Amino acid sequence: CAQVMWNTAVHAEFIHDHADYGFEVAGSRFNWRTIKDKRDAYVRRLNEIYENNVNKAHIDIIRGYGKFTADPEPTVEVNGKRYTAPHILIATGGQPSVPLESEIPGASLGITSDGFFDLEELPRRSVVVGAGYIAVEMAGILSTLGSESSLLIRHDKVL
Numbered sequence: 001c002a003q004v005m006w007n008t009a010v011h012a013e014f015i016h017d018h019a020d021y022g023f024e025v026a027g028s029r030f031n032w033r034t035i036k037d038k039r040d041a042y043v044r045r046l047n048e049i050y051e052n053n054v055n056k057a058h059i060d061i062i063r064g065y066g067k068f069t070a071d072p073e074p075t076v077e078v079n080g081k082r083y084t085a086p087h088i089l090i091a092t093g094g095q096p097s098v099p100l101e102s103e104i105p106g107a108s109l110g111i112t113s114d115g116f117f118d119l120e121e122l123p124r125r126s127v128v129v130g131a132g133y134i135a136v137e138m139a140g141i142l143s144t145l146g147s148e149s150s151l152l153i154r155h156d157k158v159l
Contacts, residue, residue: 001046001117002137004039009144030145032122039117066090113138123147131158 018025054061064079075084096112111119113134124147128139131153143149151158 001039001043002134002141004035004042005141006137008035009141012144030122032119032145036120126150127152131155133159 012030015025015028051061062078062083066076066078069075069077069082071082071084073084074086074088075082076088076090077083096114098110098112099107101108110129116138122145123142126139126142126147126149128135128142128149129152130136131151135151136158139149139151
């Protein structure tokens with residue numbers, strides 16, 4: 001959850017700025033493993049809450065790859081079964097596009113924003129490619145927590 005990591009970075013900034021307000025904080029160190037474990041547990045709890053709420057509302061979750069059909073009524077086919085309703089909401093989420101190694105040498109060395117949450121330790125150095133809010137947030141979080149970070153952008157401004 002990006003919000004947990006953002007809040008972690010905010011706390012790191014507060015600790016950094018404490019001396020300006022007369023506080024002496026000695027020996028303060030950041031532990032990536034601690035926040036990763038707590039963040040992962042938080043996300044698991046949220047997922048359980050969401051799933052329980054969906055179940056209480058008697059909403060069916062249909063997992064799979066869907067496609068609209070040519071039926072006269074709004075119809076979606078998922079895993080070989082057709083679903084018809086007056087209104088159909090498709091909430092796909094998204095998946096980043098990762099180039100092949102043959103297209104961009106070294107591409108296999110990169111991770112997506114999803115891979116950020118799988119990191120077992122804070123990287124010493126990081127390069128974030130992109131100028132959107134997710135890229136800017138990730139670069140800021142990584143930098144604030146101690147990774148020497150660079151942001152690569154295509155044009156002359158971010159966001």
